[in-house]
Amino acid sequence: MNMNVSKRLEEGLVSLLSKSTTTLKTSKQTHAHLYVTGLHTHPFFFGKLLLQCAISISDHALQYALRLFHHFPSPDTFMYNTIIRSLSHSSTPLTSLQPFIQLLRHPTLFPDSFSFAFVLKGVANYGYLKRPGIQLHSQAFRHGFDDHIFVGTTLISMYAECGCYVSARKVFEEMSQPNVVAWNAVVTACFRCGDMEGAWGVFQRMPIRNLTSWNVMLAGYVKGGELGFARRVFSEMPMRDDVSWSTMIVGFAQGGSFDDSFGFFRELLREGIRPSEVSLTGVLSACAQAGAFEFGKILHGFMEKAGVLCIVSVNNALIDSYSKCGNVDMAKMVFQNMPVVKCTVSWTSMIAALAMHGRGEEAIRLFHEMEKSGFTPDGITFISLLYACSHSGLVDQGCALFSKMKDLYGIEPAIEHYGCMVDLYGRAARLQKAYEFICQMPISPNAIIWRTLLGACSIHGNIELAELVKARLTEMDPNNSSDHVLLSNVYAVAGKWKDVAGIRRTMIEKSMKKTPGWSMIEIDKVIYGFVAGEKPNEVTEEAHDKLREIMLKLRTEEGYAPQVRSVLHDIEEEEKEDSVTKHSEKLAAAFGIAKLPKGKVLRIVKNLRVCGDCHTVMKLISKVYQVEIVVRDRSRFHSFKDGFCSCRDYW
């Protein structure tokens, strides 16, 4: 071949191989190019190709990279590192140990600082130490990389992710020349292990603080629920970037302060900053939290104009937002028309969307489609699936999926998976089975697991088991008001009023506060919040007036009578008989009927579970007023139409 031609060809290939965003299809084409030119055995070109496939977030590309790697006659350290790196970022991060060990045992190759940094990151992402982490640390020492700045920094985050706070701090203190990234890593480690004072102390000691250090502080406070501190740091930082804004927007949304969250976004726009796709997805997640459907739609349009719909995470956020705003069909539209290759998160978000809306069978069908399309589900996919089964009463399917997760996909069940299984049996009235399941769990059950079973006891009225479970909960979390309320409901259903009164007394003695229930409704892009028993204002007055009118209509036309049982949910309310008529979701619905134009869907978001009486009232309103009402409660959606609910009264 002519020298110039071959030089030009090589340059062309290098530029092809250097593209950071590629699809599997173009990578395969590049592979074909290499093959034709005979360069596919050339370590440099092949290495580049491998990297291109491996860094792509696509599942298929990773599998393709693994196949390429296994067929390459003699991979070099760079290729090993590439594979270790991509596995450490995958849903099964511990699998990165396998090529690393191969590299360690290789007769002529040696691991370098990259190999250690990548494999340690894998253990960090796995988040559970036991032996591999410590062994890797000693191997790094043996190979002389433990004081390497990148390896050291990853060691800090690995120990912190695995909960070994002391080791994380020790690695840092022993570093000969920590740079600002290492300082940031140790601050993150403090937050990660719950030591807020420690984090502040280290932050004060830092020799240099760049923007990221401040962002680390913001993120730490936000995750620890210290929004006041976060706000202070935010106002004091010398400059802010997109990450700073996103952290505040998402943090306040997760803390339930939606006004603040949207306020930060408006401020960002006022300052003339062009929001990136991350801050846009952040605001969108705030919409999802708040159930602000109309605002979410505006953002969707904004994203289209900004040209960010080609980014997969933006589509995932849209699916999540639409479904959490009660519009599962719009979520499906986004999912089906994605202008970019889907990833595991896209499928999982769609499965979760169907699950939340009680469309369990459809969620399972979509999962099978996901498998057929060659995508690998992760732990969260299975949480969504098990949730779908428990909310649709699909006990057998749920059990089968739980086994499949362990046996076929090798995913070790986390506490959340066990929680779903307890819920699955419990809701389906198989209380004994749920109890036995908890007793033979390989990890020790936490309060949430027991609380799930207590909830099931209260639905199905099993006093004996409820008392046993409550005793366990009292040992673990003695001052939890919702546990007391749940047990008192069990007594109330059985007519054991003395016991109900006893619990009420205990709660007063311990001055326990029941979580106040609130509901929100969005009307003309404004979000209105209602809290039961709050001081009257213009809005609540109007809601109350309309609610009285509605209730009268329901009594006369549908023979509705308030359900006594639900009154008992509010055992702390002074005016018991009256309280059930004042539940926040009823007020929100009444306000919606008064304000929204006819034909519009009423979308209500509630922080607690919807009570039995409100559920009945919503069904009746949907029939009498011929209106569709979508209520999102703390665990799922209820779609009321023509007197029926999508949950088929199973919730």
Place this chain on the structure above:
DNA sequence: ATAGGGTTAG
């Protein structure tokens, strides 16, 4: 020759 650690997004 090629890549890497700390902050935001299910």
